[in-house]
Amino acid sequence: MPELPEVEVLVRHLHPCLVGKKIQSVSIRRTRIARPNTPEEIVRALLGAKIESVTRRGKYLLFHVVGDRTGKHGVAVGHLGMTGRMYLLAPNDALPPHAAVVLGLGKTSLVFEDTRYFGRFCLDISTIARLGPEPLENAFTAEYLFEQLRQSRQALKVKLLDQELVAGIGNIYASEALHRAGISPFVRAFRLPLDASKRLRDAIRAVLREAISFGSTVPLNSSDTKTDALFFYGRKSDAGAPVAEVLRVYGRDGLSCCTCGGLIRRAVQAGRSTFYCPRCQPVMRRIR
DNA sequence: CACCATGTTCCTTG
């Protein structure tokens, strides 16, 4: 469940649950998840430490800790990859089959489960240092976006996935933002005029904000957290009841556009699916 | 069996 809104909702849920908790055990059950660190390094950094806060940067979760006797501050970095989830596990609940990391917190445990193991739980902040601005913060202006796009010949949709341009947009919300802005995903970045850059910036922010507020309405108490990805992608709840759709184009190939009624199409860019409405998102700017 | 999948990184080719 891993783009900025899903991570944001997860962080808002986890922070109050974890703040002040002491890490009493650390179990790295898949070595790969800790790369480039070793499990021993993770244990040394976290065992016995107290969690001070959980924050987010782009799609990354930051676990800020302080050593209980050393008083030294540190941070662990989490990334959910494609299929990662984190939630608190009740004492009697069984570990899921793909539990990659388990932090014992006394009564409960924090579980990082990841079926494909593309995620990460490490001490390396070098990737975070390279991230572009947060799209929901003031540094992400239309002028900044325009200036950056001017320097790239890539297709817009592909460029939006560049985490050094802006942090946190993934394959789903890239399509959603372009549809909302009425801009074709195939336009070369440097061709986007300033007024369209403004629309795109506003659309990115609106799409992310809406997804966060939608996700925030989902109850995330303890093991309920397991189901949040299902809610997010507008499929079905655990009970099988249909949940409101948040996505306007993503995954809707062949269905009608909710804005104009035209047919939504799927294309492949940089090896990944792009969904768009040819009518709402013309390649050429309509002048007058 | 086929193809698809919310991400990142590396490698090759042009």
Next chain:
DNA sequence: CCAAGGAACATGGT
């Protein structure tokens, strides 16, 4: 240097 394409990672759903 840039862009594009493919592969890798690893598992599951349809």
